[in-house]
Amino acid sequence: MPPNSAPGPDPFDLNPQAATPLYRQIVEQVQRLVAGGVLPPGAELPSVRAVAERHAINPMTVSKAYSLLESEGVLERRRGLGMTVAAGQGLSAESTDRLALLAPALDALAQQARQLGISAAAVLAALEQKLDQEDSQ
Known part of the structure; x- marks a missing residue:
């Protein structure tokens, strides 16, 4: 670019x-x-x-x-x-600490996962799948 x-x-x-x-x-x-x-x-x-x-x-x-x-x-x-x-x-x-920029989104994700009763392992698997999808586009 x-x-x-x-x-x-x-x-x-x-x-x-x-x-x-x-x-x-x-x-x-x-x-x-x-x-x-x-x-x-x-x-x-x-x-x-x-x-x-x-x-x-x-x-x-x-x-x-x-x-x-x-x-x-x-x-x-x-x-x-x-x-x-x-x-x-x-x-x-x-x-900059690039991971620190993800903190607000991670906080919201963690809160929503707790409210929905979704395990950390399931959230991590879903996140990994989503990242893989984004990489393949």
Whole structure:
């Protein structure tokens, strides 16, 4: 992938029905995409307007997420380019603990499994199967 491109026109998978606010979903997804190297330093993010239109959400929601990511140093605003991934971000053990970014999803999964009475072994097997499916796509 060229260094100044985002994965497709919009890398976000937003769920308006989720308990997590939309701006937080954007923040967490950008953090994961950057930490995983999908969005390398210098990669441009889609414009606020483009994300808002694609997901039928308020542009201020997207703007809030981008501003939070900018204040964290994950993104930087470049005149004429919009928001880009800041230099020094990306795939490295020093910059981020990638597993820590999974903590909220793992907490929710563990809670749901307990509520449903599903054993840890069954959850792990289902997770492994899902990861294998994702790898084969």
